[in-house]
Amino acid sequence: MVLSETAASIKNMEIRGAGRIARAAVDALADYARNLDASDPDTFKQEMQKAADLLTGTRPTAVSLPNAVRSVMRALDSFDSVEAARDAVLLRAAEFVEHSEHAIERIAEIGARHISDGDVLLTHCNSEAALGCILEAHRQGKEIEVYATEVRPRGQGLITIRTLNDAGIRTNYIVDSAVRYFINDVDLVFVGADAIAVNGAVVNKIGTAQIAHAANEARTNVIVAAETYKFAPRTILGELIEIEERDPAEVLPREVAEKLPFVRVRNPAFDVTPAEYVDLIVTEQGAIPPGLAFTVIRDYLGWRIEELR
Numbered sequence: 162m163v164l165s166e167t168a169a170s171i172k173n174m175e176i177r178g179a180g181r182i183a184r185a186a187v188d189a190l191a192d193y194a195r196n197l198d199a200s201d202p203d204t205f206k207q208e209m210q211k212a213a214d215l216l217t218g219t220r221p222t223a224v225s226l227p228n229a230v231r232s233v234m235r236a237l238d239s240f241d242s243v244e245a246a247r248d249a250v251l252l253r254a255a256e257f258v259e260h261s262e263h264a265i266e267r268i269a270e271i272g273a274r275h276i277s278d279g280d281v282l283l284t285h286c287n288s289e290a291a292l293g294c295i296l297e298a299h300r301q302g303k304e305i306e307v308y309a310t311e312v313r314p315r316g317q318g319l320i321t322i323r324t325l326n327d328a329g330i331r332t333n334y335i336v337d338s339a340v341r342y343f344i345n346d347v348d349l350v351f352v353g354a355d356a357i358a359v360n361g362a363v364v365n366k367i368g369t370a371q372i373a374h375a376a377n378e379a380r381t382n383v384i385v386a387a388e389t390y391k392f393a394p395r396t397i398l399g400e401l402i403e404i405e406e407r408d409p410a411e412v413l414p415r416e417v418a419e420k421l422p423f424v425r426v427r428n429p430a431f432d433v434t435p436a437e438y439v440d441l442i443v444t445e446q447g448a449i450p451p452g453l454a455f456t457v458i459r460d461y462l463g464w465r466i467e468e469l470r
C-alpha cells in the first residue's frame with residue numbers, strides 16, 4: 162500500500178486500533194523510504210518528515226502513532242549518504258514492528274495470569290492487546306465467559322465477538338448502555354488503550370470511562386492492556402491528549418440530521434478514564450499500577466523533560 166493509501170485507510174478506520182495503526186504507519190514509512198529518490202541526505206530527511214507528518218495527522222488520539230513514527234524518524238539523525246539513511250529507516254521500522262508483535266505476545270502472557278478459571282470478563286471495543294490476554298487465558302484451559310459491548314457508533318464489538326466466537330469462548334453481546342445492568346455478573350473488565358497519561362489516566366474508546374465507573378461502583382477490577390509505546394511522553398509537561406471528534410454522520414444519517422436544524426450531533430471517539438478507576442496496566446514490561454505511568458515514560462521509554470520542551 163502506498164503512503165497516501167495507508168494514511169487514508171487509517172483516517173477512514175479501515176486500519177484501526179492503536180497497535181495496528183502504529184505498525185501500519187511504520188510499514189508505510191519503510192515502504193516510502195525504500196522507493197524515495199533523493200539527491201542528498203537532507204532532502205531524504207525532509208521528504209521523510211513530510212511523510213511522517215501526513216501519517217501522524219490522520220488520527221489525533223492514539224499516541225502509539227506519533228510514538229512509532231518518531232522512533233523510526235530518530236534513525237535519521239545524522240547520515241552522510243542517502244543509502245545509509247534509507248537502511249537505517251528500514252532497520253528501525255523492522256525493529257519496531259517486531260517489538261510491537263512481541264509486546265502483544267508478552268502482554269497476553271502477563272495479562273492471562275490475572276484471569277482465573279471461571280472468571281466472567283467484560284471488554285469494550287476491539288483491542289488486540291486486551292483480546293490477546295483473554296484468548297491466552299482460554300488457550301491455557303481456563304473456563305471463561307465474556308461480555309462484549311456493541312460499541313456505537315462504529316460497531317467494533319462485532320469484530321470482537323467474531324474473534325471470541327471463533328476461539329469457542331462463551332460470549333454475551335450487549336448494547337453499550339447495558340453495562341451497568343450486567344456489571345454485577347462480571348469479575349473483571351479488560352480493555353485496551355489508545356494513550357496513557359503520566360498520571361495513569363487511560364484514553365480509550367468512548368464509553369470506557371462509564372464502564373470503569375460502573376465497575377468501580379460494583380468493586381469490579383479494571384485491567385488495561387497496553388504496549389509501552391501507548392504511554393504519552395508529552396503529558397509530563399501537562400499537555401492533554403487530544404480527543405478525536407469524528408463525523409456526525411457516523412451517529413445520525415445526514416438526511417435525518419438535515420431535517421433537525423436545532424440538533425447538533427456530537428461524536429467523540431474516545432474518553433478519559435481517571436487513574437483511580439484503573440486497577441492495573443499490563444505492559445510488555447510487566448503489570449503496573451497506573452500510578453507508575455511516569456516511571457514507564459522516564460525509565461523505560463527514556464524521555465526527559467528537557468527533551469520534550
Ligand code: RUB
Binds near residue numbers: 179285288352354
Ligand atoms: C480502538 C480502541 C482500542 C485501542 C486499543 O478505537 O479504542 O481499544 O485502540 O486497541 P478505534 P489495540 O476503533 O477508533 O481505532 O490494543 O488493538 O491497540
